[in-house]
Amino acid sequence: MVNLPTIDMTGTGQNINRLRKQAGLSVKDLQDIFGFATPQAIYKWQQGVALPTIDNLVVLAAVLQVRLDDILVIDAATQMQIGA
Template sequence: MFIVNLGENLKRLRKLNHLTQEEIAERLDVTKQAVYKWENNTCYPDIENLIKVSQLYNVKLDDLLNNEVKEAEKAEFFF
């Protein structure tokens, strides 16, 4: 189920790349609270932010939503 995996994937990718929620929020132009809520499945990013996140971490949107992101995946930041 993507709803569970999405938050876990967001948190895993952020930690793999040694970033804080605040740094992600700044890169995506959202609040730190929004990033926290996404990672804890309290609410979910809109499609525009999902696309930004997939680009930020250089992962396919489908993988971000439907699969467990592998630990080997390390971002090459686009912004």
């Protein structure tokens, strides 16, 4: 067993929601910035059901004026089986 970091999707979603509110942005604002037809992707991010793609994560960090590390919550304690 090897300890590998994993992304805590729920914690990351909570960060996205909190940082969005701190920046004074609505879900609709983010929807417009990303050019999404509906806000569903943003709601999924905030609920921890899905994660933004890497390129969307970079844009999100720029829009929220934070580092990627401020958005992502890493769970370093997860053990995964590695091997063939």
